[in-house]
Amino acid sequence: MSRIGVVVFPGSNCEYDAAAAVERLGDQAEFIWHTRTDLDGIDGVILPGGFAHGDYLRPGALARFSPVMAAVERFAATGGPVLGICNGFQVLVEAGLLPGALQKNRGLTFLCQPTTLVVSSTSSVLTRHARVGQELVVPINHFSGSYTCDDETYDELVRNGQIVLRYKENPNGSRDDIAGVANKAGNVVGLMPHPERAMSALLGSADGVVLFEGFLGVPLEQPALAN
């Protein structure tokens, strides 16, 4: 059983939901207060959604300076799996652990709605159990989720297979329909949609399960499918 650290900043609000998704798959979730400086004994880290430090200045801009982020950076550098969901993605981008930036949505309103994601790459801890081209229904819930990056970065993302998830129908104006990206090594992933909200058909979708199973390293019952 893995021990997954769920980082809690003042203003985070999806920490309980992220922990519930981890526990649903049989792993252990542990809240990590943002002032902690170590991640001893932790097997994976989730930065959950919410409004860390009130999203003041801009989303993630203050959270990157929380003491825990230095530990997250060290953890990521040693290959530890790190997942940023929504506000957590914004924090990872601000911290420089993932490339690009997240702008206000095209249309300039908050959007809470289901989206269909298309798996674009399986070379990340989040998508390693999915198939390229697989469609997953996962809700979004954000104001600043329009992914952007310069051309050089974009070419590199494409070349390395770092674009892991795309929107089937672009809700927010993201460049090339990008919904989630990974670092070059594939152990740090960020996405704007909320897979922890897609863990139960009763609540609309269970398509987030395949993503969490990948992240938690749940062994596949059958060998990974070739692309």
Add this chain to the structure above:
Amino acid sequence: MIREVLGREPNSLELALYGVMWSEHCSYKSSRIHLRRLPTEGAHVLVGPGENAGVIDAGDGIAVAIRIESHNHPSAIEPYQGAATGVGGILRDVFTMGARPLAVMDPLFFGELSDARQRWLVEGVVSGISGYGNSVGVPTIGGELTFDDCYASNPLVNVLCCGALPTERLVLGVASGVGNLAVLLGSSTGRDGIGGVSVLASAGFDGADGAESLDDAKRPSVQVGDPYEEKRLIEACLALLDDGLVVGIQDLGGAGIVCATSETAARGGVGMDVDVSAIPLREAGMEPFEIMTSESQERMLAIITPENWDAVAKLCAKWEVRATVIGHVVEPTIDENGRAVAMLRVRQGFDGEILAEVPASSLADEAPLYDRPMSRPADLDAINADDPSDDEPVGSPNDDLLDLLVDPAWVYRQYDSQLFLNTVVGPGRDAALLRLGGPGLPYSERGIALSTDSNPRWCALYLVDRR
């Protein structure tokens, strides 16, 4: 009446306290005699009217706290902040009972969207609910959306909050225990919202000069919200309750500190000394009446024992919530007839000059009650006799029917409706259906269906000519 209560002339500070506490908004002086006729007791009712929220026993060790109120007039003047602070206020009413807020609903009524001012109001109100509700971390799961000319100068912005708590965490807004401390939690106190309950909430917008007159002069009476402060306040207060560090707790809303201190003292039958100089201020030069009646948002009043102060201060520091001792629970005063009277005293320094001294219950519970004159509307018979089925259809009934349909998705898409993984049926349906679960609650397979509904066409506002 105030002279009778005090047996002397009130000073200007005392008069200001009565002015806000006896406002329609705080005292329900015109509606209370009618509201009293509603049934309020039942096997499942744990807390009826008179507290911050009603609480029912939902079974499985879970109680549900629920409250709905309006924030119409602030929203008519400053739609974003009016609606945002409406959400903030209703959340405090619910978590002050020990409940974690789990859902918000917003019944909204505006004039026709063909009017530019109405579009400004709708967009402002919806983004205020979205901006505050999403950020504070409570899902907005439904409401109502109605457009009619009759709401053009007076939009209705209602807000409901439903929360849940382990039944044993239920706590009331009562001060008790002589020697206990009154601790102000959250934001500092500024000049925002002074007289909000009397200038704004209890005034009519029926001036002949129409909507334009209500803007600028009254805007300073509208409070300004900070959802990040409220989020930390929620977490800190629920943690204080979980750790058993609080004797009583009360939110600060309309009428601010005077309301919270007088209500908790009156309910507990104890006196309260408030040191006006201890209250952290946002700006210099505030008068005692401004400090006592300010409606600065995101504040709570906790009654704690002195032994728990260190633990309370430590927990609040973790959540970056300011905690300041602003008062003491004291013995009731014995009047000349030998009766114990719970006195609210406003002082300059804990042992300093007494600036105001009034019976707490006279502020909180003993406002004058009015039985306003009632009469049958003169045109009611004509309205009843006007049977639309007698008329030949004009134009296309099909088109008329389609015109009645409103797709409110552009509104509820802006609200986080899914947080806490409870939303089985979300906004846009007849009712929202929630699992009854959430942080700190015992496991249960129960659910709760929530809906707000009204028959606006069955109601009308008749203005009485007071001249």
